[in-house]
Amino acid sequence: MSTVPTLAGGFPDLSDLPAARPPHWGRWIAAALILGGLGLIGRAFVEGQIEWAYVGRFLTVPVILAGIGNTMVMAVLAMALGIVLGVVVAIMRLSPNPVLTAVAAGYTWLFRGTPLILQLLLWFNLALVFPVIGIPGIWSGRAVDVMTPFLAALLGLGINQGAYTSEVVRAGLLSVDAGQYEAAEAIGMSRLKALRRIILPQAMRVVLPPIGNEFIGLVKSTSLASVIQYPEVLHAAENIYYANSRVIELLIVAGLWYLLVVSILTPLQMLLERYFARGAARLGR
């Protein structure tokens, strides 16, 4: 206290004293414990029966690259189908027409209520029920020829995704203030035009984060299509390890590719969100 100048009235002058850094012992201890734990895990993997050379070698073989390509193609197409179905079903669900409402609710109930892998197997084995499929009088074909692994995976993943996406879109539509519907109607817009021009663009802001979440989930769900012989990346990895028995190495290869894809998708989602936040961004939301 002796070096601190004194103010009138005997109080010390604190205005020029620097703030001492608190020691944060807890942070240092936690960091040391976690680093130690990670070190042990890392050592286990280095000493374990993993041939890292195989991981490096198979990471970029053509079969794996084709597999991740097929994974992305399927994820994008199934999500597109899911979004189209989701928007249509959400609008039907909120329509004043009781028939449309019931159909929409039934669709969501059916495809959310059964496991995705079961739906994929059903689509793939459709030929057992309907040997010939087609539109009467216009076109028909043998179901085994039509229902390729690609089409079965697309229908299974896309229609299942539509059931989940419809609930996300419905939440977005409900989040838009009722006054927006009224304002759109008051300038003479039809219900569908109001939805397209006024309501959906505002709902997008609410809908995008969960849709991004759904898409990342779908990228990984495509791996289920390996059971119906769709040549996506996990299927490719399996085929290789059936031949060379390097099971863990090839699963790591597939895992690294999934991580890379998801890491690229996250910033893309943020760009989209920024676009649909126009008009609201300046409120600091």
Place this chain on the structure above:
Amino acid sequence: MSARPLVAIRDAVKRFGDFQALRGVSLDVRAGEVLCLIGASGSGKTTLLRCVNQLARLDGGGIWLDGELLGVREHAGKLHRLSDAEVARQRAKTGMVFQRFNLFPHKTALGNVTEGPVQVQGRRPADVHAEAMELLRSVGLANKAGNYPSELSGGQQQRVAIARALAMKPRLMLFDEPTSALDPELVGDVLAVMKQLAKTGMTMMVVTHELGFAREVADTVAYMDQGAIVESGPPSQVLGAPREARTKAFLAAVI
């Protein structure tokens, strides 16, 4: 013989469950007239306005706009609801200004004004643009054309909302408590725009608590209570020398 009224309301009834919001309201608004509806909240004045714009559907009686029955058609002794497209066409003759503005937040002030003419009337954006700018100028907001609603004050938003409604070239303007959600210092700008509009001969139905505005601008003031019109007439009479006890009690309470 006086000309046919632009708006004719006959025995309008509206129920919300057990609550009777309108109990047989009859009212005429002549072309060029400014009608102010006053009364306590829950008296049915907003419901009446919403029925004129078909945001609410009547349970009884009828509303004729420019001689055309709104919302329904009589055929073979039964009332048939009009299709959504016909309702939209009828609505296009009226402009509505809401208490909470209800501007489209993802569109600029100019975008809000051009949305109706371009998307509903199918006019070319280039033709609409100059008109929309002129409307924004007339409400004093030409310099805010590129701003989003979140960047505007409440009073500015409401003036954009008035311009948006006028862009559809309506025969009738409906105002639902247009200044009730505004900070007191912003009320004057909006009222000034409405006064200016009244001077141009626009037919207006205004639900308002601004008795000063009603006294100055209205041709007719109607006092509503419990879903019925208690008293109506020129403002000098209804506001200055009310005959009904309920009108006197209301005016004594609000002034």
